[in-house]
Amino acid sequence: MKHFLNVLAAALLACSATSFAQNKPAEKPIINPAPTAKDWADIGKLPDWSGVWNPNISDQDKQHVTNPPPWNAKAAARIQFQQAELKAGRPTPLFVNCLPEGHPSWMMISHNALEILFTPGRVTMLGESDGGRLRRIYTDGRGHPLDPDPTFHGHSIGKWEGNVLVIDTIGVLPQSYIAPSEAHGIPNNGDMHTLERIWVEKDVMHVYMKITAPNVLTKPYETTRYYFRQRARKFDIVEGVCQEGYFAPRIDKDGYHVYEPQPHDVGGNRIPPK
Amino acid sequence: MKTALKQTLCMSALLGLGAAAYPVSAHHSTTMFAHDKVVSISGVVKEVHWTNPHVAIYVEGAAKGDKPATWVLEMTSPGNLMRAGTWKRNSFKPGDKVDVDMAPLREGGKGGALKKITNTESGMSLNANLREQEGVVEK
Numbered sequence: 188m189k190h191f192l193n194v195l196a197a198a199l200l201a202c203s204a205t206s207f208a209q210n211k212p213a214e215k216p217i218i219n220p221a222p223t224a225k226d227w228a229d230i231g232k233l234p235d236w237s238g239v240w241n242p243n244i245s246d247q248d249k250q251h252v253t254n255p256p257p258w259n260a261k262a263a264a265r266i267q268f269q270q271a272e273l274k275a276g277r278p279t280p281l282f283v284n285c286l287p288e289g290h291p292s293w294m295m296i297s298h299n300a301l302e303i304l305f306t307p308g309r310v311t312m313l314g315e316s317d318g319g320r321l322r323r324i325y326t327d328g329r330g331h332p333l334d335p336d337p338t339f340h341g342h343s344i345g346k347w348e349g350n351v352l353v354i355d356t357i358g359v360l361p362q363s364y365i366a367p368s369e370a371h372g373i374p375n376n377g378d379m380h381t382l383e384r385i386w387v388e389k390d391v392m393h394v395y396m397k398i399t400a401p402n403v404l405t406k407p408y409e410t411t412r413y414y415f416r417q418r419a420r421k422f423d424i425v426e427g428v429c430q431e432g433y434f435a436p437r438i439d440k441d442g443y444h445v446y447e448p449q450p451h452d453v454g455g456n457r458i459p460p461k
Numbered sequence: 462m463k464t465a466l467k468q469t470l471c472m473s474a475l476l477g478l479g480a481a482a483y484p485v486s487a488h489h490s491t492t493m494f495a496h497d498k499v500v501s502i503s504g505v506v507k508e509v510h511w512t513n514p515h516v517a518i519y520v521e522g523a524a525k526g527d528k529p530a531t532w533v534l535e536m537t538s539p540g541n542l543m544r545a546g547t548w549k550r551n552s553f554k555p556g557d558k559v560d561v562d563m564a565p566l567r568e569g570g571k572g573g574a575l576k577k578i579t580n581t582e583s584g585m586s587l588n589a590n591l592r593e594q595e596g597v598v599e600k
Contacts, residue, residue, distance in 0.1 A: 241544060245592050276567035278492040285514070298591060300540060315540045316514050370492060415595065417544060425540045427513040435510060456493065457510075457517050459533040459572035 219327070222307035229307075234350045236303045239422050240392055240414035247296050247412070251368045256398070256408040262373045269371045278370035283453045285429035287319040289339035289363035290356060291381055294394050294412055296366055301414070302424050310345055310352060316427035324354050331357050339363055341381075354383040365400060365408070376402035390416040429455070491535070494564040494574040500524055502532060503581070506557040511550035513538050518553060518575065520561060534563055534575040536589045545591050558582055 258266055269279045282288050288297060299316040308327030314320030324345040335342040335358035342358040359379050366372030384395040392414040399407045432455055434446035450458040504522015516536040523529045542548035553559065558581045563573030579586040 239544075241594070243595050245595055273492050276493060276495070298541065299538060300544065316538055422544045425543070427538060427540060429514050431512040432510070432515050432517075434512075435508070452493075455514055456491075456535055457515075457533050457572070459566070459570045460531050461570075 219308070226307035230305050233305055233347070234387055236305070236387055236392070238416040238418045239300045239302055239424055240416055241300045242297050243413040243415060244298055247368070250410060250412075251371070254410055255367055256365055257405045258373065259403055259405050262403045265373060266371055273370045279372075280453045281364055281366055281369065281372045283455075285433075285455065287339045288366070290322070290341050290359050291396055291398055292364050292366040292372065293320060293322075293340070294383070294396060295410065296368060299427070300417075300422075300424055313424065315424050316429060320427075324352075326352075331355070337361065341379075351384050351386045354381075354385065356381045356383070365398060365403065373403050375400045378402060387416075392416070432457070491564075491574050493567055494535075495567045496564045496574070498565055499562050499576065500565040500573060501560065501562050502527075503560050504529070504532070504558075506553050506555050506559055507531060508555060509550070509553055511539050513540075516542060518578065520559060522559075522561070530571045532561070532563075533572040534561060534578070535572065536575050537591060541591055542589060545589065545594055546587055548587055548589075552585075552587060553578060553580065 255266075272279055282292075287293070293314060297314065297316075297320075299314055299320075301312055301314040301320075304311040304313065308325065310324040310326055312322040312324070319339065322340045322343060324343040326345045326347070328346075329344060331342050331344060337358050337360040339360055341356040341360075341363075343354050343356040345352050345354040347353075357380050359375060359381075361377035361379075362374050363379075364372035365375050365379075379398065379400040381399070382397040384393075386393050394412045394414065395409070396412070397407050397409050398404070433449060433451055435449045437445055437447040439445045452458060502520065502522040502524050504520045506518060507521045508517075508519040510517040510519075514537075516539055518534045518536075520532045520534060521529060522532060536542060537545070539548075539550065560579045560581055562576040562578075564576060565573040575589050577586060577588045
């Protein structure tokens with residue numbers, strides 16, 4: 188009986204504690220303040236990163252050979268397999284079904300242009316092609332969330348050191364590739380952290396990256412990627428809906444413009460008619 | 462670094478030399494195309510798909526001495542093509558008579574990565590080389 192009463196008392200205590208927890212007032216939400224006139228004026232003091240930025244693809248090709256990531260043995264074996272497949276004309280499909288290249292591969296090997304917007308407390312990178320290509324880099328002094336939901340581009344916080352934007356990124360999906368080329372890449376497999384330093388000299392944007400990915404690399408991978416600026420209006424960024432290429436424009440029997448699915452391979456290439 | 466790992470990395474780097482010369486396109490590798498070969502066809506443009514991530518031109522044509530067929534010619538994205546040269550969505554239109562050079566599909570289908578296309582009536586010719594615009598990059 189005494190044992191029964193002890194159990195009952197413990198149960199009541201537990202119920203009481205649960206009830207208390209449920210009634211505990213919610214934490215006060217953090218409010219993002221409205222930007223002030225000074226905040227907008229301070230934007231004008233930042234370096235000029237306007238224009239359209241195109242990646243230097245030749246340098247990407249070169250670094251694929253001269254500066255490979257320091258893969259661990261397991262990852263290196265897979266890269267070697269991918270290389271053999273590539274030589275045989277069967278490149279490993281990495282960026283499939285229009286999923287984003289993600290971080291850090293976008294910055295490493297994209298062939299598409301990007302633009303960068305400054306607003307108070309934030310730097311935003313917008314990429315052409317595959318519509319999800321977007322990075323929000325918070326420069327309002329916040330830290331990372333303790334346990335961010337993983338995303339393709341992770342959670343990025345930045346600060347200015349003179350004309351250099353320093354970006355710290357965590358929370359990238361473990362499936363997101365570290366890809367030295369479009370046919371070679373290894374999922375980062377979680378716990379990845381990247382540090383970037385970005386600056387502009389003479390219409391060339393330098394993107395230094397230090398990628399720490401302890402599950403696939405033996406040590407941090409350091410690389411600098413280059414983008415060149417184009418200012419001609421005819422080079423402005425255009426819409427790039429990746430899945431558009433899976434369809435052909437047609438006119439249906441009622442005269443409406445419609446899309447008709449097209450046979451394509453996993454990488455998006457149209458399959459020729461037999 | 463362990464010797465085996467070092468050997469693996471060196472092997473990867475050396476093997477990569479072969480791939481570096483390939484003019485890969487947006488979003489995925491184009492090594493399903495034999496970039497060391499050129500197939501030339503003459504024909505008539507059937508359709509132009511000015512779409513992301515890859516523009517495609519369908520040409521009803523044939524290589525010399527071959528039977529006519531529908532060929533699918535892949536390129537990079539519209540934005541990239543506009544920056545790489547003087548491409549516009551209507552640079553080539555259905556009905557245009559064209560000569561085409563392509564890197565053919567390795568598996569032998571009627572498709573390829575477009576290298577150069579010429580309107581045989583106007584003489585206007587365009588290619589799809591992204592790297593030509595890079596110039597010298599100061600580091």
